[in-house]
Amino acid sequence: MATAFASEIKLKSLSKAIENQNFRQALLSNPKEAVKEELGLEIPDGKTLHVLEQAPGQHALVILQRPEGIPEGATVKDIKELLAKDMPKLSEQLSSRMESYVNVLAKTWADPEFKNQLLKNPETVLRDENYGAMDENPVISVKVEDDENEYLVLPAMGSDSELTDEELELISGGGVLLTIGLLLAGAGATPLICAVGGVIVALCSW
Numbered sequence: 045m046a047t048a049f050a051s052e053i054k055l056k057s058l059s060k061a062i063e064n065q066n067f068r069q070a071l072l073s074n075p076k077e078a079v080k081e082e083l084g085l086e087i088p089d090g091k092t093l094h095v096l097e098q099a100p101g102q103h104a105l106v107i108l109q110r111p112e113g114i115p116e117g118a119t120v121k122d123i124k125e126l127l128a129k130d131m132p133k134l135s136e137q138l139s140s141r142m143e144s145y146v147n148v149l150a151k152t153w154a155d156p157e158f159k160n161q162l163l164k165n166p167e168t169v170l171r172d173e174n175y176g177a178m179d180e181n182p183v184i185s186v187k188v189e190d191d192e193n194e195y196l197v198l199p200a201m202g203s204d205s206e207l208t209d210e211e212l213e214l215i216s217g218g219g220v221l222l223t224i225g226l227l228l229a230g231a232g233a234t235p236l237i238c239a240v241g242g243v244i245v246a247l248c249s250w
Contacts (some may be wrong), residue, residue, distance in 0.1 A: 123150040
């Protein structure tokens with residue numbers, strides 16, 4: 045579902061869920077039905093959109109599928125250079141969070157053992173990677189996307205959040221290779237909308 049159509053589903057779902065609590069609850073309960081009834085869009089058969097909700101002290105990290113354009117045997121440095129190739133200029137705050145996420149993502153694509161350790165003990169691995177401002181005892185959920193499963197993370201209930209002009213510009217920019225920062229209030233969450241080739245393919249949070 046990592047297509048322009050999937051991008052449309054995720055962006056419209058996120059925007060409406062921020063503004064409409066009834067849709068938010070419907071989306072959390074049954075994403076496929078909520079998307080169809082409220083947005084007039086249909087998630088393809090065989091595909092599942094998992095919708096997660098932020099809460100204080102809880103964080104979600106979504107690991108995207110490795111794009112076909114990244115060659116086998118590519119090192120972390122190679123992957124980071126490929127991802128940065130078309131990266132637009134970001135604000136300092138977005139750039140710092142983006143760098144942390146891209147570094148972890150590149151390592152999961154280049155090193156299966158790193159990915160396994162991240163899945164087994166995310167708190168320790170992310171602390172070692174200096175990944176964002178972590179709570180004293182964070183609860184971290186790492187989700188891995190594949191051909192059948194994608195993830196969308198909503199900001200904490202009651203947070204006053206909306207897409208900024210910078211984020212909207214990034215979303216509309218077809219040259220974006222990876223990542224769009226989405227800074228959301230509440231629970232210290234900083235979700236990131238992630239894109240490949242200008243197509244939003246995941247949402248993770250910190």
